[in-house]
Amino acid sequence: MTDLSGAVREALRARGEPVSRLGYFCVPFRPAEGVLKDKVIKTYRGGRDPEVLEQLARRHTAYVDLLTWAGVRLPETRFLILNEAGYMQPVIVQDALDEAILMRPQIEAADLPDALALLEGAAASIADFWGRVAQRPERIGYHPSIRNFAYDAEGPIFFDTFPPLIGYSREDMGKLLLRFSESGLVRGVGTVMPGRIRAIQDEWYSPAGTIVGLFGSAVRLRPEDGPAILDWARGFAAAHLDADLGVEVLAELDRPPRLPAFWTGMRRVLGLEGKPNV
Incomplete structure (x- = not known):
């Protein structure tokens, strides 16, 4: 073009x-x-x-x-x-991706074994990413939530590249979150409570946080299957994650993962849709 x-x-x-x-x-x-x-x-x-x-x-x-x-x-x-x-x-x-391969509706519609297979593929890809970038000198993040993935016969496809989570300090990324928010409300809150906005990014820079976040979204999408998903997630962490990462993830799975109350409230005020986030 x-x-x-x-x-x-x-x-x-x-x-x-x-x-x-x-x-x-x-x-x-x-x-x-x-x-x-x-x-x-x-x-x-x-x-x-x-x-x-x-x-x-x-x-x-x-x-x-x-x-x-x-x-x-x-x-x-x-x-x-x-x-x-x-x-x-x-x-x-x-x-553009075919809507049929977006991961979120697939997780919603699948039977439990197929939903767990999707989660396993996505979680394994997240762990693999963190393993590959572990020795990179830059500050690197990743935001692999269910709604940022598609999933086809070859596995997960990630499509959220903004903001680019490379090279920014925590302070500078906090400023970027304010600078590029479309919401005047968020920008207003950020001038009064910048730490609250800055904290939005923390999960993106945590290997354990990104994996636990994926599992938490699945539990919120399928609350009736929440106990089974968490049981499976604990088994996945014990069997497939390296020792340190597995310990961190398991420590976060003794109860259903929850989004921070501030961020949940902010999404409701902004009217941002999405069952994983409400």
């Missing part, structure tokens, strides 16, 4: 229906027609801070490269910045 920026501008003028309302940062949409009709477009809060945005672009490229290097399957994902008279807006253009 020779003029991606032009195609994105055209798609934005004729914006289609959103494919999800789950996002903290954006509402992705898929064009109904045109050269990008097989893509999902994600637009993020723009501004006139080129140093922040140009660094973001570099880090996004580095993060996609890292994920690919670490064996994470991704749809083709491109990042660009639209510049309108100095107002710069970040955009991600990503190959």
Whole structure:
């Protein structure tokens, strides 16, 4: 595609229906027609801070490269910045995935053995990612929630590359969470209680936290199967995770994992949908 920026501008003028309302940062949409009709477009809060945005672009490229290097399957994902008279807006253009392979509805619809098989494949891929990046010098994170995965015959596909969780300190990532939140309420809360917003990221940078988070989402999606899922999760952690990681995960599975009360309340106030998150 020779003029991606032009195609994105055209798609934005004729914006289609959103494919999800789950996002903290954006509402992705898929064009109904045109050269990008097989893509999902994600637009993020723009501004006139080129140093922040140009660094973001570099880090996004580095993060996609890292994920690919670490064996994470991704749809083709491109990042660009639209510049309108100095107002710069970040955009991600990503190959659209068949809705039939999105992991969340598969977990909801499957019988319990098939749901556990999906969880096992996803959890194993998360553990593998952390093992591969363990010796990297950068601060690296990962946000592999059920709603950020698809799952086909070859295994999990991850499709959430924003924010790029590479190279940012905890303090700087906290600022990024505020800078790119679409919600004025979140930005307002962040000026008063920055620590609360900063803490949103902590699970993303914790190997045990990301795995426990996956299991917790499954329990919230299928509360009637919660005890069976937790029993299975304990067995998975004991049998398939290395000793230190397994101990950390098991310590978090003595009760059903819960989202932080602040974040649960914030999602309700913002009207962000999604059974795993309510």
